[in-house]
Amino acid sequence: xxKRLFSILFPFFLVLMLSGCGSLGEKTSNLQLVFSSSYHLxxxxxxxxxxxxxxxxxxxxKFDDEAYVSFGIITRDLEGLDTSFDLLLYPEFILxxxxxxxxxxxxxxxxxxxxxxxxxxxxxxxxxxxxxNEVYIFLAKGDNQSVAFVVNKIEPSxxxxxxxxxxSDSRMETILKGLRHNAD
Amino acid sequence: MLxxxxxxxxxxxxxxxxxxxxxxxxxxxxxxxxxxxxxxEMLNEISRCNGSMKELIVNLVSGSSILAKGWLKRSLNExxxxxxxxxxxxxxxxxxxxxxxxxxxxxxxxxx
Numbered sequence: 001x002x003k004r005l006f007s008i009l010f011p012f013f014l015v016l017m018l019s020g021c022g023s024l025g026e027k028t029s030n031l032q033l034v035f036s037s038s039y040h041l042x043x044x045x046x047x048x049x050x051x052x053x054x055x056x057x058x059x060x061x062k063f064d065d066e067a068y069v070s071f072g073i074i075t076r077d078l079e080g081l082d083t084s085f086d087l088l089l090y091p092e093f094i095l096x097x098x099x100x101x102x103x104x105x106x107x108x109x110x111x112x113x114x115x116x117x118x119x120x121x122x123x124x125x126x127x128x129x130x131x132x133n134e135v136y137i138f139l140a141k142g143d144n145q146s147v148a149f150v151v152n153k154i155e156p157s158x159x160x161x162x163x164x165x166x167x168s169d170s171r172m173e174t175i176l177k178g179l180r181h182n183a184d
Numbered sequence: 185m186l187x188x189x190x191x192x193x194x195x196x197x198x199x200x201x202x203x204x205x206x207x208x209x210x211x212x213x214x215x216x217x218x219x220x221x222x223x224x225e226m227l228n229e230i231s232r233c234n235g236s237m238k239e240l241i242v243n244l245v246s247g248s249s250i251l252a253k254g255w256l257k258r259s260l261n262e263x264x265x266x267x268x269x270x271x272x273x274x275x276x277x278x279x280x281x282x283x284x285x286x287x288x289x290x291x292x293x294x295x296x
Contacts, residue, residue, distance in 0.1 A: 006269055056207045056288055056289050057205060057208075058288075060293060068289075072285045079280055079282075114233070116232050117233060120232055154270065165287050
């Protein structure tokens with residue numbers, strides 16, 4: 001039996017919008033997943049074929065090959081960081097690109113411990129920096145797992161954290177290119 | 185297949201280590217062997233954030249620093265009891281929230 005096109009769990013937690021995008025006279029239906037007031041994902045409905053969308057701590061997309069990706073929002077308040085902390089530094093500190101400075105001793109320890117966790121979790125990862133649609137993306141790519149930290153270039157007040165588990169490179173790229181900052 | 189008691193022990197371990205989470209709580213009835221493995225992996229990783237957790241896990245396996253896969257399933261009840269006893273000494277998670285959120289999602293994924 002064919003799987004349902006979408007299996008949407010906990011629909012009351014999701015904000016989904018279907019939109020028609022005109023292009024050279026052709027119309028394609030897009031689906032927008034809204035993660036916060038700052039970030040959403042905007043991709044053709046066909047991308048979500050045979051995909052489960054679940055609300056957990058964050059929003060999860062589980063694909064039919066068991067690969068999954070989750071989207072979560074981080075704020076200064078949530079991480080116990082000072083209100084003046086520059087969130088553009090968050091990805092660099094947590095991925096060990098820069099030694100954490102301008103934060104409390106407690107936060108410094110947590111950044112360093114978190115970097116050690118990513119080294120363990122992702123294996124020998126490498127970092128790719130990308131820029132799409134007014135956002136900076138810091139992608140730490142491991143063998144089977146990867147994590148992306150997405151920060152708006154101009155006025156970062158939130159970091160979108162995307163964990164990829166067994167997700168193919170092409171699917172990962174499609175997701176990253178489909179990200180939008182809501183000020184767009 | 186987990187018994188109701190094992191599912192309850194597993195949830196309590198999750199709550200002690202990463203905090204109360206209603207989305208995980210809603211899925212207790214769907215906990216399974218994959219959930220136990222995910223939580224075991226999470227505990228192994230947390231020991232890199234929190235030295236007290238590492239000590240607790242190593243003590244559980246009789247002083248051995250090598251954790252064989254499946255240790256949690258074999259000692260769900262005992263580990264839960266130890267956590268309850270030592271909870272105050274664990275002193276928080278020890279890593280950033282983005283590291284912790286990963287596990288909340290990974291646990292939910294085992295139930296859908």
